[in-house]
Amino acid sequence: MAYYNPDEIAIPNGHFSHGQLDSSTGHERHAVTRPSDGVVYAEIPIADGPYVDRVVRASYESFRSSDWATRAPRDRAKVLMRWAELVEDNCQYLAQLESLGSSRTYQDVLQWDIPYVADTIRFFAEMADKDGGYVGTTQSNRFGMVVTEPYGVVGAITPWNFPMSMAMWKAAPALAAGNAVVMKPSELTPFSTLCLAQLAIDAGLPNNMFNVVLGTGQVTGAALCEHPLVSRVTFTGSTQTGANIMSACALTGPKPATLELGGKSPQIVFADAPDIELAASMVAKAITGNAGQVCVSGSRLIIEQALYEQFIPLIIAHFKQLIAGKTWEQNTTLGPIISEQQLSRIESIIQKSISDGSQCLYGGERIIGHECGTYFQPTILKVTGCDDIAIMQEIFGPVLTVQTFTSEQEAWQLASHNTYGLAAGVHTSNLDRALRAVRNIEAGSVWINRYGRTFDHIMPTGGYKCSGIGKDIGKEAFEENRRSKTVMIDFDLNPSN
Secondary structure (H helix, E strand, O other), rough: OEEOHEEEOOOOOEEEEEEEEEOOOOOOEEEEOOOOOOOOEEEEOOOOHHHHHHHHHHHHHHHOOOOOOOOOOOHHHHHHHHHHHHHHHOOHHHHHHHHOOOOOOOOHHHHHHHHHHHHHHHHHHOOOOOOOOEEEEOOOOOEEEEEEEEOEEEEOOOOOOHHHHHHHHHHHHHHHHOOOOEEOOOOOOOOOHHHHHHHHHHHHOOOOOOEOOOOOOOHHHHHHHHOOEEEEEEEEHHHHHHHHHHHHHOOOOOOOOEEEOOOOOOOOOOOOOHHHHHHHHHHHHHHHHHHHHHOOOOOHHHEEHHHHHHHHHHHHHHHEEEEEOOOOOOOOOOOOOOOOOHHHHHHHHHHHHHHOEEEEEEEEEEOOOOOOOOOOOOOEEOOOOOOHHHHOOOOOOOOEEEEOOOOOHHHHHHHHOOEEOOOOEEOOOOOOHHHHHHHHHOOOHHHHHHOOOOOOOOEEEEOEEEEEEEOOHHHHHOOOOEEEEEEEEEOOOOOOO
């Protein structure tokens, strides 16, 4: 049974500016493929440098001429609140559009992504009037204060794994802070972002305050980052691409950038975990959610040796319950890998790891029998050393590496990664040990007896090391979308008249 017919979904296509889609045909095109069945279901235009320039300039003019940046913050909040309502009103269509060409199942989008997107918008709407600067202590005949202002045009580049959620990580705080946004979604999953932009206009956002340019990172993304009227850039994606963006921001600005990048996040399980079966369930879900295509996937299991023999079969039991299938099918619990290129990369990393001495305890192969879709088995690799390729590289698939330890200090050493520091999970009933974990693990998020983000948007997210700089979500994300200005006023304490 299917939730919908994938061939009957209306696809919004074209760049989005001046409050409407621009489907002009004067651009090079890029084919968009459904990973569930390999069908090419659309072709998008690629915005080149001159086109990006026109869109950015339109956004800059709207920022300067509309009252969005200067209107009362509560009035901005009302528009954003209405936007969140429209997202919920259009939940079924958005869920169809999101799941159609991505790795997200329809049911996951409907039950998780849509509420998360609406809550993200509402959270930042409520932040709109919570930043007022401050008055500084100065000499008695001097008045000093710090005021904050929006940057202007924020360039946002979003990934393919959670298209709508990541779009709102970028757009919602920037717009709430009074900025204009020009967004480039992934060329693999662009269409739900176009729908969100239209809903923003329908909610009352001025034209060109939220524009969308379609295209590749090499052409469109580069032009956006390098544009002189883009005052700030925010990006979620790979570490290498993040480095390229940071370089472009330095050379053409300099301009600030928020980068949420890759991860090889550990899940550390001690023998005193409060519930072993629950811990195994969380470990399994943390590597198979969205088929492992999550930046914070718990891809490294670090388990106390005494628990190893009991724990691995529990994970495998969870893996065996998963049903691979198309994102629009009702029984699907394991979606596809986003592309054949990514699937081939996963295979090559596993093959190299095994040839170097790791042991495949479960899975390790692509799943066949799904027409031309790209699916991969949940996989467990027991690795022999910390320099194994499956430990060192972000795989971005349902592949869990396993290492064992016999002492707490060894657990912390194994958890440390030379490159990444995005997130970590620790399972223990020892409060002292949990607090030591927080002190010893270098990661932007540390979860104790759980794994993964929640709807608590007040909790920021971001990485250490090469996992990124800056924060998404939380008040920190809002503050990063405003810049401060120092004001000093001298006055006479004893006027003559």
